[in-house]
Amino acid sequence: MGTGASDFERAVAAVIDATGPGEVVTFGEVATEAGYPGRARAVGAFLAHHGDGHPWWRVVTASGRLVPGGEDEHGRRLRDEGVEVRDGHVRRPRR
DNA sequence: TATCTGACGATAG
DNA sequence: CCTATCGCCAGAT
Numbered sequence: 001m002g003t004g005a006s007d008f009e010r011a012v013a014a015v016i017d018a019t020g021p022g023e024v025v026t027f028g029e030v031a032t033e034a035g036y037p038g039r040a041r042a043v044g045a046f047l048a049h050h051g052d053g054h055p056w057w058r059v060v061t062a063s064g065r066l067v068p069g070g071e072d073e074h075g076r077r078l079r080d081e082g083v084e085v086r087d088g089h090v091r092r093p094r095r
Numbered sequence: 096t097a098t099c100t101g102a103c104g105a106t107a108g
Numbered sequence: 109c110c111t112a113t114c115g116c117c118a119g120a121t
Contacts, residue, residue, distance in 0.1 A: 008118090026103090026104090027102080027103055027104085028103070028104065031103090036117095038103095038104090038115090038116060038117075039103090039116080039117060039118085040103040040104060040116085040117090041101070041102090041103045041104090041116065041117055041118075042103090042116090042117055042118055042119095043102085043103080044101070044102040044103060045101070045102080045103095045117085045118055045119070046102095046118090047102055048101080048102050049119085051102080056102080059102080060102095061102085061103065061104080062103075062104055062105085063104090066102090067102045068102065069102080070102075074102090
């Protein structure tokens, strides 16, 4: 076994799992931090299918936009950690 | 193998 | 703030 998850998924999961409460990161940031710059979409795909078990709610788009279709739950989770959420979007983590 | 889709990113209008 | 377009990659069909 060793072939289950790819290095990409493993690295991405590690970065997301390394985030702390109240901390917000973007998909592109996670990809870059994981060592795979430009794979922001792959990060989203990973969370969409394997996000369970990881603090996926701490990951938002580069514009601070929350998960489309799950803004209510996403925003609720972030607010629960002390993150300022405004109308389905969080204060831009990147300026 | 080709094509489509999508929890992305950036730029342009 | 919005849509449109292009570039990017992984998984599904």
